Amino acid sequence: EPEVTQTPSHQVTQMGQEVILRCVPISNHLYFYWYRQILGQKVEFLVSFYNNEISEKSEIFDDQFSVERPDGSNFTLKIRSTKLEDSAMYFCASSAGIAEQYFGPGTRLTVT
Amino acid sequence: LAKTTQPISMDSYEGQEVNITCSHNNIATNDYITWYQQFPSQGPRFIIQGYKTKVTNEVASLFIPADRKSSTLSLPRVSLSDTAVYYCLGRSGSARQLTFGSGTQLTVLP
Numbered sequence: 001e002p003e004v005t006q007t008p009s010h011q012v013t014q015m016g017q018e019v020i021l022r023c024v025p026i027s028n029h030l031y032f033y034w035y036r037q038i039l040g041q042k043v044e045f046l047v048s049f050y051n052n053e054i055s056e057k058s059e060i061f062d063d064q065f066s067v068e069r070p071d072g073s074n075f076t077l078k079i080r081s082t083k084l085e086d087s088a089m090y091f092c093a094s095s096a097g098i099a100e101q102y103f104g105p106g107t108r109l110t111v112t
Numbered sequence: 113l114a115k116t117t118q119p120i121s122m123d124s125y126e127g128q129e130v131n132i133t134c135s136h137n138n139i140a141t142n143d144y145i146t147w148y149q150q151f152p153s154q155g156p157r158f159i160i161q162g163y164k165t166k167v168t169n170e171v172a173s174l175f176i177p178a179d180r181k182s183s184t185l186s187l188p189r190v191s192l193s194d195t196a197v198y199y200c201l202g203r204s205g206s207a208r209q210l211t212f213g214s215g216t217q218l219t220v221l222p
Binding site for chain 2: 004033042043044045048056058089091093098099100101102103104105106
């Protein structure tokens with residue numbers, strides 16, 4: 001069964017550093033998403049991406065965040081200058097249409 | 113869902129039917145309501161999706177009344193492996209933003 005993959009599984013970084021989280025969506029999917037989940041809290045939407053551009057974003061997704069699909073397979077989330085409050089699990093998801101989303105295993109980001 | 117309410121937790125015994133309700137009084141009028149299951153340290157996993165009335169698949173049923181202000185996920189004959197957090201997901205507010213509910217921790221007891 002095809003699946004969404006994410007790397008790395010765990011990223012530790014110092015406050016102020018840039019991080020790039022990587023995702024490989026399911027190959028025939030057209031919609032891509034990033035979510036985050038702070039420890040013990042619910043999953044929160046960050047951004048969706050379709051047709052090589054952001055289709056929607058939440059208020060969490062400020063100028064410190066960016067997404068890119070640099071080639072035909074990867075989908076990345078960049079945080080330019082990390083803050084302590086960016087520590088969370090980051091999930092990538094993809095979907096063929098606008099409904100059922102397939103989530104990756106997540107990247108745990110720890111900002112120290 | 114901007115003003116969503118899910119029970120924080122529920123306990124059940126193996127073999128019982130479990131119903132989890134999500135109240136969403138500000139849902140967008142023309143979008144699906146989707147339910148996901150999440151195990152610790154894993155990404156959410158799709159369970160079922162619907163727009164109105166009743167939808168059933170091999171693992172669950174979803175009931176959505178005509179006013180769409182709530183939805184109820186029904187899990188028939190739960191087992192220990194169904195212990196997880198269950199989230200509803202929909203679009204809400206003027207921006208119709210994707211929003212997860214607060215989540216319900218279901219614990220299935222032997």
